[in-house]
Amino acid sequence: MLYLIGLGLGDAKDITVKGLEVVQRCSRVYLEAYTSVLTVGKEALEEFYGRKLILADREEVEQNADNILRDADLSDVAFLVVGDPFGATTHSDLVLRAAKKGIPYRVIHNASIMNAVGCCGLQLYNFGETVSIVFWTDTWRPESFFDKVKKNRQNGMHTLCLLDIKVKEQSLENLIKGRKIYEPPRYMSVNQAAQQLLEIVENQRVRGEEPGGFVTILVAVVYRGFIPIILPTDPINLSVLVEIICLFCPLFNHHYFSTQITKAGKGQPFSHSTRPSLKRHFVLA
Numbered sequence: 001m002l003y004l005i006g007l008g009l010g011d012a013k014d015i016t017v018k019g020l021e022v023v024q025r026c027s028r029v030y031l032e033a034y035t036s037v038l039t040v041g042k043e044a045l046e047e048f049y050g051r052k053l054i055l056a057d058r059e060e061v062e063q064n065a066d067n068i069l070r071d072a073d074l075s076d077v078a079f080l081v082v083g084d085p086f087g088a089t090t091h092s093d094l095v096l097r098a099a100k101k102g103i104p105y106r107v108i109h110n111a112s113i114m115n116a117v118g119c120c121g122l123q124l125y126n127f128g129e130t131v132s133i134v135f136w137t138d139t140w141r142p143e144s145f146f147d148k149v150k151k152n153r154q155n156g157m158h159t160l161c162l163l164d165i166k167v168k169e170q171s172l173e174n175l176i177k178g179r180k181i182y183e184p185p186r187y188m189s190v191n192q193a194a195q196q197l198l199e200i201v202e203n204q205r206v207r208g209e210e211p212g213g214f215v216t217i218l219v220a221v222v223y224r225g226f227i228p229i230i231l232p233t234d235p236i237n238l239s240v241l242v243e244i245i246c247l248f249c250p251l252f253n254h255h256y257f258s259t260q261i262t263k264a265g266k267g268q269p270f271s272h273s274t275r276p277s278l279k280r281h282f283v284l285a
Contacts, residue, residue: 002069002098003078004085006110011040012048019108023049027075030056030068034167035090036082045080053080057168061090065097072103084112117160127160128152133193134164135186146200163188 003022008014015023023029031042031053038045046053056068056079068079085091085107098105118124129152131145152159166186174181204210 001076002072002094002103002105003076003108004091004095004105005078005080005108006084006112007038007045007080007082008110009038009083009113009116011038012045014038014110015049016108016110019110020049022076022108023051023078023080025076026051026078027071028054029078029080030054031080032056032061032082032091034058034061034165035088036165037167038082058090059168061094065094068094069098069101069103072098073101084109084114087112087114113160113162122158126156126158128155128157130160130162132162132164133188133196135166135188135192136196143200143203146197146204161193163190163193 003026005015005019005022007019008016029049029051031045033042033055034057042053042055060067068077071077079085079091079094081087081091095105095107114130115124117127129148131148133145134142136142149159149161164186165188166183168182168185170179170182
């Protein structure tokens with residue numbers, strides 16, 4: 001049996017009881033390690049689960065899936081995914097491969113950012129299509145996702161943005177030359193994503209296109225809280241936003257953000273602090 005097990009969004013203890021029971025009896029346990037990461041490392045998971053974990057990177061999952069499925073028709077194999085197992089299309093492909101081979105499978109769900117985003121006070125049924133914001137390069141600066149943001153806005157919907165993660169990626173040169181040399185891990189910050197959005201807005205205006213009344217208030221959602229990223233707008237509206245943020249997330253210091261908003265209203269740049277988290281998302285409200 002192949003088990004796809006969601007790990008939730010926090011640490012080792014966020015796995016479900018059912019998921020933990022399965023992990024402890026499987027012959028092999030893989031940890032998917034490229035679409036997202038927890039706030040703790042592999043060693044902490046191994047200590048809590050009482051099992052050794054096999055790291056499965058993008059190459060292993062997408063190109064060598066047969067290694068994961070090996071003997072899964074004879075013994076139990078677990079595939080652990082941060083969040084919910086079906087948060088990435090890659091994992092759906094793994095299920096299809098198992099079904100094609102006649103390997104039975106079972107999915108054990110867990111919390112995902114797709115539902116945990118409700119912590120920012122916005123109703124889940126008012127969210128439109130989710131988008132991914134990828135790292136730009138010197139030669140590749142896609143803007144297509146922004147059209148989905150505009151469409152959501154036109155329909156009065158919020159947008160959840162998933163920020164890019166680069167883990168065990170090769171440079172174009174090393175990829176072409178077939179060299180197994182990998183770039184250092186990179187995790188897009190909310191600031192980087194916001195900057196790319198602003199550049200897209202400016203690019204569209206230069207081209208004579210209307211950005212569609214793009215709202216410049218972003219609520220960044222991170223593990224166990226969310227961080228407001230305030231771009232130039234009305235300081236009065238920002239004060240209302242801070243009131244809402246502090247209402248739904250007492251971890252934030254109301255005085256700190258109120259002070260920063262006052263500074264922003266006087267033309268000074270708005271600053272913020274970030275919490276330790278390797279997977280970040282934000283909401284265009």
